[in-house]
Amino acid sequence: MASPFRTSLPRSTRQLTRQQCLRSTQCLYQRRTYATPNLRAPDASDPKLQSIDVSQLQIQKSTTPKDVMPHDQLVFGRTFTDHMLSIEWTAGDGWLAPRITPYQNLSLDPATCALHYAFEAFEGMKAYKDRNGDVRLFRPDMNMKRLNKSVSRIALPTFDGDAFIDLLKRFCKIEERFIPSARGYSLYIRPNMIGTQRTLGVGPPGSALLYVIASPVGPYYPTGFKAISLEATTYAIRAWPGGVGASKLGANYAPCIVPQMQAATRGFHQNLWLFPGVDERTGQQEDFVTEVGTMNLFACIRSPQGKPELVTAPLDGTILEGVVRDSILALARERLVPEGWTVSERPFTMRELTEASSEGRLMEVFGSGTAAVVSPVRNIGYQGKIIECGLPPDKEVGEVTLRMLDWITGIQYGDETHEWSVKV
């Protein structure tokens, strides 16, 4: 089976660049091509089973509306809005009528396959209130595309993403009062799909539930940036070629908690996930940088000749295909390249970061994700040493990190008119 990257991507200039990059990646630390990004159940593309009939939406309003929490008491994902959106699927009938109901417990048979075999995939997205009071989503099409890719990797049903975005908009309108107007605040939206088959045989689920819950959230850094310390983890691996690391599956999360707790006992905020492989240019065993905690990772490195480069790991199947990651790359290509930057999706190693740091060429490092948008990194613990990432002791954030935050939140909150921001 050929790599999908070689056959199915649009041949725009940008995609070609990524395609070339991926080709070299695949040579670099694996000798075999894995088709995982394209791996899906043989029956996953039946259009009848994918369609969602938005006109069938049933709405049952809560009769006991919750109080809106004071802003300063909001904790990520702890309190939820009044309602939830849900759609059941069966292999016989496809997606049934969507329902918005009061937020309520799910009643699940103890044999439900999601509880035994991790048939579950989710998304994280946010709704923002702009200065006119309008509610906006940020690139919801990307979340739908990724969720469809995630679920099909584990034989859960795919769905019509545009129809689901329509439903999300209806849901956001109903929950509008929970979205704080202040900058930095938003409504975190969690679409989640679970397999609901009630038998213990391991096979493709014959039924599923796609549901959405939402939690009002405050700014990730309420009192300004606070740069974090990462522990480059050499005793556990998050993802590998031919695995499922590129999909937003529950299966990728629970296994990362113990390493996270262990890093915390040594004073680090997050794990930096590595992938050990041979750099075929040098024949040396290297630790390739993949991603950090639940974020993608970017490094700003100045070449020995003085040219600045923004680099992040390529989409080779071992990292999550972050929406913010994609946005940062696009903005950097548009706005940093004219300033003389190189923007690269390419494999890079701890050796490279270590050398750049010791030679004063590591300018800044940051994580990217839906929760924080960007998260500055002060240093990385690796093999018993601390690698400083370019931040002066009196600063908590670097210039590129800060500019990215401004650009992206400007679009998210509608200050800058941009096709990525979709009015509800």
Next chain:
Amino acid sequence: MASPFRTSLPRSTRQLTRQQCLRSTQCLYQRRTYATPNLRAPDASDPKLQSIDVSQLQIQKSTTPKDVMPHDQLVFGRTFTDHMLSIEWTAGDGWLAPRITPYQNLSLDPATCALHYAFEAFEGMKAYKDRNGDVRLFRPDMNMKRLNKSVSRIALPTFDGDAFIDLLKRFCKIEERFIPSARGYSLYIRPNMIGTQRTLGVGPPGSALLYVIASPVGPYYPTGFKAISLEATTYAIRAWPGGVGASKLGANYAPCIVPQMQAATRGFHQNLWLFPGVDERTGQQEDFVTEVGTMNLFACIRSPQGKPELVTAPLDGTILEGVVRDSILALARERLVPEGWTVSERPFTMRELTEASSEGRLMEVFGSGTAAVVSPVRNIGYQGKIIECGLPPDKEVGEVTLRMLDWITGIQYGDETHEWSVKV
């Protein structure tokens, strides 16, 4: 962090053999030592939080007992007994009073962490009825040990295995009428632990539920053995050193379904999972054999000098630590070695299987697991070719496979008195 295999295993002769074997494995296809088998949450061994008070057991009998299904209609894991056993855990109070209640749906908040981040681990075990009508479990201590290892790998709470076996016995007594007396029949018992924390922040669950459901099952091969065909899978990888492949986590199952469906479309019954690595003795890239579908794999290979060897992959973190696998190895060491066999837990490759097959030295191949005990393999599809595994066209099972089945079921059904069989 050092490998636990180097420091913490009992130094019995058998363990030393395994230890030496593991050492060489680790050299063979990875250059780094992973501590995964010993990776657990920093607070995982608080005895107060582990203890289960069996005397607190509350029993609420079903008032609507189910009919016992006719034997010939039993399907694995589809119908369940009248009751379930459950114990809740909280980080503050540890394990609460155990309860046996009518089989019933779980009521779970839609934010429950098991549904989003795969905080879930399970066991598979069976209760058998012997010729005197007594109910027996097979090596339940092994299941408890493995479940504790699995849950601690994802920061779920560990528990007192002996106390839990006591509860399982009580449960089996209550469900005794569902256990068919006929040979080959049994009650499949499914302990499952899920994280029940109701927040979306990714962290160690502050609450959990351990529950048991049970399903009467018939013989895996009701009309006699039927040898299976395997597809050696080169486009997807089940587990990786430093990953969680040795733990019985939900996370290991959903990602394997699409490859299983794809193998089926090409006429194969199961995937044979491989691990690509470099054999450092030869410097060659090899496909190491790991396990098959949801079973461990054994091969009987005659050396060019004529000496027979029973070989299976070592416990290097990439295969499940099967109870039947362990039992087969122990029985083979006791009963086959005196007949001139070598019994090996060592890395072996598709190249080795291919060569042995083409030279007429591949005697037989079989899978091992709780469901089938042993499952004979006719052939393996690999790189477009079919590797015959030693079965003549008119036979469905090899001699060693059959002897293993007889030995193990003899113990399970109490025909042979053995410490592995525990009366309820």
